[in-house]
Amino acid sequence: MEDIKLSAHALNLWFGNKQVLKNIDIEFAKNQVTSLIGPSGCGKSTLLRSFNRMHDLSPEARIEGKLMLGEMDLYDPANSVTQTRKRIGMVFQRPNPLPKTIYENMAYALKLHQFPKAEIPGMIQSALEESFLWEEVKDELDKPAVKLSGGQQQRLCIARTVVLRPEVILMDEPCSALDPISTEKIEELILKLKEHYTFVIVTHNMQQAQRISDKVAFMYLGEVVEFEKTDAIFQNPVHELTANYVRGYFG
């Protein structure tokens, strides 16, 4: 039996009058990489963002249903959203380092969450090492983060998330703005980090989904059409829609 880390139950989400997610039930297993695939506008990013409550910012968003991290109800008012986001990290589509130095980017969240000052430099170094970035930046930690290349910036964003030791890392098309070599590095990184973390990744890239994920969920018009092991989705899709999508007939 798989150990379920993150789950949604009877999840419905509206933006104004438009229903974007329809009755979604999905469970993500611990230490696995799950990819969300589907054509643009199918709701995969919306689903991803509802797990770390990014929709709190849009007043027109309305959510029904249950989202759970382990046994914790994510939308229970008793749970602080900042603690939730510390446990469920997020990496965005475009690398978004803060307009600070590399070191400050790493230290920012550690200071917010009041980690002991003496431990911060060590935590930063090990997170950068785990993200394969330490060797490249160790001599220029006080440079502005935007001076890094796009791929380095994205690895910095991953390291910045990893440094908090979250339980889940959500990624919203993390490689769509990167070149193939940077993409390969990030995929390698995800495969290594999944030992410790649970990944949910939105991607438009079918090859990427096949390379990195244990399971794949195909979404269409706000619903999860099919959720299976990666091989099953790509070799023997049950639904015709899934078959057409993974073979590139639409999307």
Added chain:
Amino acid sequence: MSLKKRETTDRLLKVVFKATGLITIGLLGGIFFMLLYNSMAFFVRIDPIDFFTGSQWNPSAQGGYSIFPLLVSTALVAVGSMVIAIPLGILTAAYLSEFAPKKLQSWLKPAIEMLAAIPSVAIGFLGIVLVGPGIASLMGLQNGLNALNGSLLLAVMALPTIITISEDAIKGVPQTYREASLGLGANRWETLFQVTLPAALPGLIAAVMLGLGRALGETMTVLMATGNASALPHGFLDSIRTITATIAIEMGEVPYQTTHYFALFAIATVLFLITLVVNLLGEYFASRLRKFHS
């Protein structure tokens, strides 16, 4: 034929645009040269050391040509108004762009812009009949026409500038910065003070510099509402007279090409240099911060 025509237009427009650009520089240079030229005539007659270090501006008496009390007056109201207007302006701008509901925004913004449309003479009038007497009775003074009064009024006048430009700067901060910060578990206030406002800093500096420029250059309000005393002030509760007010009051009455006449050009040159330095400093800091943005 038509090709030739187009090329001629192209060349012509190049000249026109160059000319419009050069006019601004020409005007700036011309004004500066005029001020400097007339100031020279003053410094031939009066020792610059006395001009900066003396303690009296009293041209009708012998030797009373010191800019020092006027400079202190100008600095008092400029600093005083900025102490009030900068935090108020930036926080208002932050509230407007980050927290205010759309409905409130839609009437608050025009109201703030309307504030800028009030003529300075009307604000000066308010200072004489309302704010000044208010300060006097609150502080137990005989007369409320002082530097504090001027600071309050100038703060009101600088606010619309600071708010409008700060708000643009804050709105211009990419949403991705906010998402990055919130995604790491920062709350909205931490995000505002540690990410959004620092990222908007170049624009905020520009806003403050323009507000400060407004306060330094404002004439009518300070002339009416700060008591018109050219003695060296010792604090915010003393009456003062700024550089601008002095020029406005005395220029109309001074005999042409006397020492007094040239003295007014000299203090105008000093004011010009101050505002120039303020602007250059603002530009310097703004450009230093820009390197953190992609």
